[in-house]
Amino acid sequence: MANLQDLYNAILNGKLEQAVAVTQEAINEGISPTEIINQYMVKAMEEIGARFEAGKAFVPNLLLAARAMKGSLELLKPLMRDKNTATIGKVVIGTVKGDLHDIGKNLVASMFEGCGFEVINLGVDVSSTKFIEAAKEHHADIICMSALLTTTMMYMEKVVQAVEAEGLRDQVKIMVGGAPVNNAFAQKIGADAYTSNANQAVQVAKQLLAAS
């Protein structure tokens, strides 16, 4: 019989193979995907997030946990589709035009995926047109933009303006992040939120979607 506490521990400790094995066992035993995800997997991600915020876990721990979570989710996704249990939300994410830095952006993308969001990762050097096309095509709930340079962060405002011009602003939340970005900048350009790390990004995204 599948011990789902082992699944919780496997995700918390970033043990991909163990997480996948227990998940498969649970599926074989007919345990509901909703129970597996909500009672064990999401709780493990919440715990690793809390440890990160408390300075007791670090970025590599988050990445390992997200990888284990994603591995388990891959097994559960087909079952969730059958039961029409959608993801938490859809996120279009990219590093803005002119910028090639993506380590932070990819970390945020991994955390989103690990926490049950569907992520459309557009990569680096992403134009406003690409953000908008992807948001439309995938019916995104959130656009996330990253920049590491003071020269490229200014492009975020162009994307916000383009989203408004396309009439999408009421349908999509906009989040920004990156070393030179801060809350005041986010407000100034009309974004919905700024977060300074991957864990916060997930928490704030959930809050934004809950409030909309």
Added chain:
Amino acid sequence: METHMIQEIDLQALTICRSMGFLEQEPDPMILERTQQLLEEAMQIAVPVFHYEVKDSVVLADDTVYIEDKAFRTGKTITRLLAGTTRLVLFVATAGMAFQHWMDEIKKQGDGLDTFIADTIGSCLVGACTEQMEAEVIRKLAPLPHTNRFSPGYCGWNLSEQKGLFACMPTGVCDVTLTESCLMYPIKSVSGLIGFGEQVKNKVHECDLCDKRAECLQRKLRKKNL
């Protein structure tokens, strides 16, 4: 002008882990082991290199540094910290193109942890390369007192000033190029200046002036001498 290829950089897996956040807490064995593996790969491939130019005839004025016929709008903060400078070292240091290609390959494989470790190795590599450059110029210009390093993009020195800095360097210096947005490529590269002069006193580090200092891991590492 001098270009140096770095032959020896002593980087340890634990140092990389410290830079990934494990300041006091020991990293999980799985993370330490993977870091060790990737570090060994990287050190076989990487060819870090630095270049520097010593410029005389330096004039400081308000928010601008004049060198020969060039003007750098370094901003008031850096210009103030350069007070007393009579000789200026302009530098570029990079982990190199071979490392960039290696990092790109790791990224393509799509594993978030490996990508993060490789990126951190790159940061440590270029950091060590920059430190070797600094030690070299300090030795060369001894016993002149010197300031800390300052880079475009920090402390009010606009990143677009990279163009002026690179204009003072030989074409294709260290194989580092600037994108339209003044991003250096290979990404793991550092550029900047150091002031030297009999009257130089101010050794404030740019970390201490940064508005991200509360949350910055690099600052914490520096404070702990890690």
